[in-house]
Amino acid sequence: MLCTLNDVLPRARKLHYAVTAFDFVGDFYARAILDVCEEKRAPVILSALPPDLEGRSLYYMTGIVRGVAKAYSIPIVLHLDHAEDFAVIKRAIEHGFTSVMFDGSHLPLTENIRVTREVSIYAHARGVAVEAELGFVAGNDMDGNDQGSGRLTDPKEVEEFVAKTEVDALAVSIGTAHGVYRSRPVLDLGRLAEIMAVTAVPLVLHGGSGTPEDQLGQAIEGGITKLNIYADMRLAMNSAAAKVATVVEKRQDELPDRVLAPFYQALREEAEKKLVLTRSLNRY
Ligand SMILES: [Zn+2]
Numbered sequence: 001m002l003c004t005l006n007d008v009l010p011r012a013r014k015l016h017y018a019v020t021a022f023d024f025v026g027d028f029y030a031r032a033i034l035d036v037c038e039e040k041r042a043p044v045i046l047s048a049l050p051p052d053l054e055g056r057s058l059y060y061m062t063g064i065v066r067g068v069a070k071a072y073s074i075p076i077v078l079h080l081d082h083a084e085d086f087a088v089i090k091r092a093i094e095h096g097f098t099s100v101m102f103d104g105s106h107l108p109l110t111e112n113i114r115v116t117r118e119v120s121i122y123a124h125a126r127g128v129a130v131e132a133e134l135g136f137v138a139g140n141d142m143d144g145n146d147q148g149s150g151r152l153t154d155p156k157e158v159e160e161f162v163a164k165t166e167v168d169a170l171a172v173s174i175g176t177a178h179g180v181y182r183s184r185p186v187l188d189l190g191r192l193a194e195i196m197a198v199t200a201v202p203l204v205l206h207g208g209s210g211t212p213e214d215q216l217g218q219a220i221e222g223g224i225t226k227l228n229i230y231a232d233m234r235l236a237m238n239s240a241a242a243k244v245a246t247v248v249e250k251r252q253d254e255l256p257d258r259v260l261a262p263f264y265q266a267l268r269e270e271a272e273k274k275l276v277l278t279r280s281l282n283r284y
Contacts, residue, residue, distance in 0.1 A: 002069040002076055005099040005129040005169050005226070008043045009202035012225040017279035018205075021045035022271060023081060023230035025052050027064050028260055029237075032267035038072045040272065042280040045099070045226065047081035050088050051142055062095040074284050079131075081228070089119055093128050101131040101171070109157060116165040124166070131226075133171040134161050137206040140179030150177060155194035162201045169202045169226060174219070176207035179231050187215045189222055196223040204228065208274075209235075216277055227278050236270035237263050 008019050024030045024046050037044040048061050065078045080092040080100040089100050102119040104112035116132040123130045135153030140146060153172040162170060172195055175187040195203065202225040208216060209231035216227065243262035247254055275281050 001073060002066065002078060002098055004127070005045070005077055005079070005131065005202070008045075008075050008077060009169055009225045012043075012280070012283075013200075013202050013223065015283070016221065017283065018220045018225050018227045019043050019045055019077075019280055020271075020274045020278045021047045021077075021079060021081075021204075021226050021228045022233060022274070023047045023049060023228070024061075026060070028264055029233075029267060030064050030068070032264045033271050034068065034072055034074075034076065036268045036271045037076075037275065038074050040275050040281045041074060041284050042275045042278075043075040043077075043283060045077040045079050047079045047228070047230075048097075049081050049142065050083055050085070053080075053088070053092065058091065058095055062092075062097065066096050077129075086115070086119065086122075090122070093123060093126055097128065099129040099131065099168075101133070103133050103171075105133040105136040105151075105171075105173075109161075113161060113164050116161075116167060120166045129168040130165075131169040131171060131204055132161075132165055132167045133173075133206075134158060135173030137171065137173045137176060137178060139177030139181075139207055144179065147178070152188060152191060153195060155191060155198060158195050159198045162199050167201060169204050170199070171204040171206050174205070176205055176211050178207045179209070180235070181210045185211055185215070187211070187219055189215075189218055192219060192222045192224070202226060209233075213277055220278060227274070229274050232274070233267060233270055236266045240266035 012019050022033050069076050078098050080097045082103045083089045120130045136151040138147040138150035174192050204226040205224045206228045208227040208229045240262040
């Protein structure tokens, strides 16, 4: 069943677990994630990044999720991840995304507030939830390039930001990074506690992949209600490539579902690990 961030995150905050947000790129990817979430009774957020929605891709990605959502009874959020362009947000909403992230983390604070507020007004009028980012979670961009240093979220800015923008979820920067880590991160859990103390809005952690599990557990304990995962799913899928090669070696004209099966299995297994980590099993 398709729903918005508002249907799943406040409940997660109350019950001290997080909803896993998986970036997805196509049908078997979505299916691996949705199948395991349904089996484990876990709510899920399927996120898509703007580069994966260009041209007809937007039709495919929304068509897949909106088409199959009725075959699942768990809550499924179709979420736009890291949109910096209002036009992309409008197009995504038009095509049926139920939640959007406006990422103004690269903007000066007043400008981030101004645009995020505009996005909120536009999205809320259409029943769509909004996530924004305060501070900057750095790491690698989609091509693996270093995004430079991050900027931790200043707890003193949170109350004003949330009040003025009326966002439904807030991504905070407390020491994680996007992509694969070069050195072991240390999360600033004290900062998270300070942020929690000043806002009731559900908090989001980007760059969940590769973050030490004990620290992620503490962050969820400390109030994170949406955990973003992408790199770990890519690593899991790519690690299955050798198995796929073996399948094709045995029979050159092997059936497509058998060729894709190792990828599907690897994605399922990795997704299940994340559901355990976010404590989102058996919630529905
Ligand atoms: Zn992110």
